[in-house]
Amino acid sequence: GQQLNQSPQSMFIQEGEDVSMNCTSSSIFNTWLWYKQDPGEGPVLLIALYKAGELTSNGRLTAQFGITRKDSFLNISASIPSDVGIYFCAGKEGFDSNYQLIWGAGTKLIIKP
Amino acid sequence: DAGITQSPRHKVTETGTPVTLRCHQTENHRYMYWYRQDPGHGLRLIHYSYGVKDTDKGEVSDGYSVSRSKTEDFLLTLESATSSQTSVYFCAISGTDTYEQYFGPGTRLTVT
Numbered sequence: 001g002q003q004l005n006q007s008p009q010s011m012f013i014q015e016g017e018d019v020s021m022n023c024t025s026s027s028i029f030n031t032w033l034w035y036k037q038d039p040g041e042g043p044v045l046l047i048a049l050y051k052a053g054e055l056t057s058n059g060r061l062t063a064q065f066g067i068t069r070k071d072s073f074l075n076i077s078a079s080i081p082s083d084v085g086i087y088f089c090a091g092k093e094g095f096d097s098n099y100q101l102i103w104g105a106g107t108k109l110i111i112k113p
Numbered sequence: 114d115a116g117i118t119q120s121p122r123h124k125v126t127e128t129g130t131p132v133t134l135r136c137h138q139t140e141n142h143r144y145m146y147w148y149r150q151d152p153g154h155g156l157r158l159i160h161y162s163y164g165v166k167d168t169d170k171g172e173v174s175d176g177y178s179v180s181r182s183k184t185e186d187f188l189l190t191l192e193s194a195t196s197s198q199t200s201v202y203f204c205a206i207s208g209t210d211t212y213e214q215y216f217g218p219g220t221r222l223t224v225t
Contacts, residue, residue: 003155031212042203042216043156088155092212099144099163099207100171101214105155 006089006104013083014112019076021107023089031092032072033101034063038085046087047074084109116140117217119204125223132191134220136204138184145187146205146214147171147179149198156203162187194224 005024013019023032031050035043047056049065049072056063064073072091076083089104116139126132136145146161148171158171160179168179176198178190191198201221205214 033213035216040219042205042219045213045215048213090214099212100158100161101212103156105153 004089004091004102004104006107008107009105010108010110012110012112013079015080017079019079019083019109020073021087022071022073023091023104024071025091025102026070027093028069029072029091029093030069032063032065033090034061034072034074035088035090036085037088037106043088079109081111084111117204117206117215119202119217119220121220122218123221125225126194127225128195129193132194132222132224134189134202134204134222136187136189136217138187138206140206140208140215141184142206142208143184144207144209144214145181146207147177147187147189148203148205149173149200150203150219151200159189159202194222196224198222199224 033048034046036046037043047058047063052065052069053067054065060077062075066072086106086108088106090101092101118137120135144163147159148156150156157173159173159177160168160171162168162181165181180188201219203219204217207214
């Protein structure tokens with residue numbers, strides 16, 4: 001099935017750095033969701049986006065619904081150690097009654113020693 | 114936190130044995146999903162339910178069956194477990210008129 005292209009696959013971060021990641025699709029999406037997964041736990045919804053161009057923040061996290069509707073971005077400002085984990089994007093192509101999402105493979109944030 | 118529990122949280126079983134995983138929600142949400150998560154594959158949908166007794170296949174449904182006899186419970190059954198079904202299984206729920214899914218804590222299944 002279709003999968004979103006999420007990049008980077010992994011990145012090393014130093015405390016205090018800003019972090020950026022993105023997801024792209026070959027088709028137009030009407031919903032973008034960003035999740036974070038800590039080791040041994042289920043993914044937790046961070047931000048939901050529903051309109052092209054929408055910019056939404058959740059604390060130090062900011063996500064944007066791309067104008068082309070084929071991409072979305074997540075930024076983390078001034079990273080802290082608890083930001084490590086795997087970040088997933090997920091999207092929905094239409095507004096139909098099929099509630100299945102399309103998922104990215106994840107971006108793994110690792111703290112620099 | 115959404116009220117979702119999964120049981121068991123860990124299970125080791127032998128090849129060829131049947132296994133049933135349970136997902137229980139207290140949110141009265143209509144939609145429930147079973148995913149598996151494997152390194153390099155992210156989250157892959159196995160089956161989902163859009164109401165009591167209403168279920169449909171996801172992208173990796175072979176070897177799995179599901180049942181939903183009550184709104185709050187969604188069961189995933191491996192009729193005859195294989196080593197390729199060793200994985201972490203997540204249940205998720207979503208309400209009507211939203212695509213936002215909320216996940217349970219997961220079940221780590223090892224098939225030896």
